Amino acid sequence: MQNVIGTDADWWRGAVIYQIYPRSYQDSNGDGIGDLAGIADRLPHIAALGADAIWISPFFTSPMKDFGYDVSDYCDVDPMFGTLADFDRVVKTAHDLGLKVMIDLVLSHTAEAHPWFTESRKNKTNPKADWYVWADPKPDGTPPNNWLSVFGGSAWQWDARREQYYLHNFLTSQPDLNLHHEPVQQALLDVARFWLQRGVNGFRLDTINFYFADKHLRDNPSLPPELRNNSIAPSVNPYNHQLHLFSKNQPENLEFLAKFRAVLNPYGAAAVGEVGDAQRGLEIMAEYTSGGDKVQMCYPFEMLQPARLTADLAALTFDRLAKAAPDAWPCWAYSNHDTVRHITRWKLSEAAAKTYATMLMCLRGSVCLYQGEELGLPEAEIAFDELQDPYGIQFWPEFKGRDGCRTPMIWATDNALCGFSTAPKAWLPVTAPHRPLSVAAQTGQAGSMLEHYRAALAFRRRHPTLATGAMDHWHSDGQVFSFTRTGGETLFCAFNLSDQPATVTLPAGTWNAVATDLHAAPASNGTARLDPWGFTVLRKS
Secondary structure, X not given: OOOOOOOOXXXXXXXXXXXXXXXXXXXXXXXXOOOHHHHHXXXXXXXXXXXXXXXXXXXXXXXXXXXXXXXXXXXXXXXOOOOHHHHHHHHHXXXXXXXXXXXXXXXXXXXXXXXXXXXXXXXXXXXXXXXXXXXXXXXXXXXXXXXXXXXXXXXXXXXXXXOEEEEOOOOOOOOEXXXXXXXXXXXXXXXXXHHHHOOOOEEEEOOHHHOOOOOOOOOOOXXXXXXXXXXXXXXOOHHHHEOOOOOOOOOOHHHHHHHHHHHHHHHOOEEEEEOOOOOOHHHHHXXXXXXXXXXXXXXXXXXXXXXXXXXXXXXXXXXXXXXXXXXXXXXXXXXXXXXXXXXXXXXXOHHHHHHHHHHHHHOOOEXXXXXXXXXXOOOOOOOHHHOOOHHHHHHOOOOOOOHXXXXXXXXXXXXXXXXXXXXXXXXXXXOHHHHHHOHHHHOOOXXXXXXXXXXXXXXXXXXXXXXXXXXXXXXXXXXXXXXXXEOOOEXXXXXXXXXXXXXXXXXXXXEEXXXXXXXXXXXXXXXXXXXXXXXXXXXXX
C-alpha cells in the first residue's frame, strides 16, 4: 500500500489520460476476459504512447449486469479481474513508468446485490432504510413521478418488500443512493480514502450530476422536439422527451463535491467528473469546477455527440465555455466506452482522423484517449446473438448498444484473438476490420495512425503552452477552426475540417512552423495553405 501525500497537486492540468476498459485490454489467464494483471503487462505501451495517466473503468466486485458499473463491493476487486494484490501491481508498475493512476468511481448508484441495498429493502425501519431513494406510489399505484431511466422506461421500480418504489436512473438492478442522507455521503468518502491510501492519484466520477435527485420528487418538464437530437441517449429512447430538471443536476451536489475535494487535497489527487447532460453540460461544468474547492475537471459531452465536430461547432463550444465557465478546466474526449467510436460516428478518413487527433492535442484542457483510438479502430459490427450490452439488446436494431466500442484491444495479427487472449473465444469478438490495425503492425511504420498519435503527444509535451497555456481568438472560417495558445510562447493553430483545400490568414507577426514532423503546413507571406484535412501549428518569433 502506497501513500502519495505531497505529490504535485497540478499534475492533472493538461494531462493526457488514457482510458482502459479492463474487460477488453489484455487477458492474462486465458479466460477470454481482460484483467488487472494484463493491464500491468501492457502499461509500457501507454507510456510509449506518451500519455500522462491512465483511467481504469470499474473492476470492483459486481454482478456485472452493467459490466462493473453496478458495484456490490466498492473496496475489493471482482475475481474476474484479479485481486487487490494485482491492483497494487498496476499502481506500482504505472508509477514506475511515470504514469498517474485514476480509477472510475460509481457513486450515484450501486448494484441491487450490494449489502447496503439488501438491508435497505427489507423494511422501512432498518438502519439503512434511508440509504436509497424510496418513494410511495401515487394513490392509483403508479410511480411517484414521470422520471425516466437512461436505459429506457420508468426510472422507478416497485419493490414488494417495502411496498414502495425505488429510483434507478439506469438499469432496474442499479438502485440510486440517497445522498441527501449524510451517512451515505460519509460511506462514499470512505471509499475514496480507501483507494487513495492504496496509491491512486485520482478518480473519474461516473455520472457526477446524478448524485442528487429533487427532494420533492417533482415531475420533469417536457423537452421541445427540436432539442431532442442533442442528448446523452439514442434518439429512439423516450428519455429524450424530457428536460431532466429535477431527476439530476441538483444544487445540493456542490456541497458534497466540496467534501470530496477535501478528501483529495492531502493526497495531491484529482477528479474528473462525467457530466451526463446534453443541454447544460458546459454550464454544469462551470458550477462543479468553480472556486477551487470542488472537482478539478469535468468531462462534458460536446465532443461525444453524434454530429461531427465542425469548425462552427468547435467555435460555438468554446464560445459557450467562455461565457459559462471561463476558468473551468475541461477534459475533452472524442470516444469512450459508451459511445460509437468517433472514426465511425463521424465517418472519418485516415487523414481526417489524424487532423482531429492533432487538434485534440492543441486544445485548452486535459485530454482523454480511449483504448484503440490510437490505432484508428472503427466501431465493430456485432451480430445480435453476440451482444452482451443490455442497452443494445433493449433498443436493437435502431440502437446497437455499446459493445461495438468495447471489443478487445488489437495487439498482434498472428493469432485468433490478435494478442488479446490465448482463449478460443473472447467475451466479445475480434472483428476482421480491426485485425490489420494492431499495435505490432503499426509500430515503427511511418504514416501509421499509432505513430501519428505518438508524434502528436510528443509535440504537446515539447510545447507546454498547449497543455497549460491560455486559448483565445478562436474562430471558424468556412471549415477552418483556428485559435491562439499563449503561455511560454505564442502558437497559432488552424485545422481544415473538410475535404476541400483552404487558405488561412495568419495574425500579424512573424510565424515559423513547429510541427513539421506532423506534416503541418508552413507559413508563406502571411498565410498558410491547408490541404484537405490539413492543419498548421506556428510559433510567433
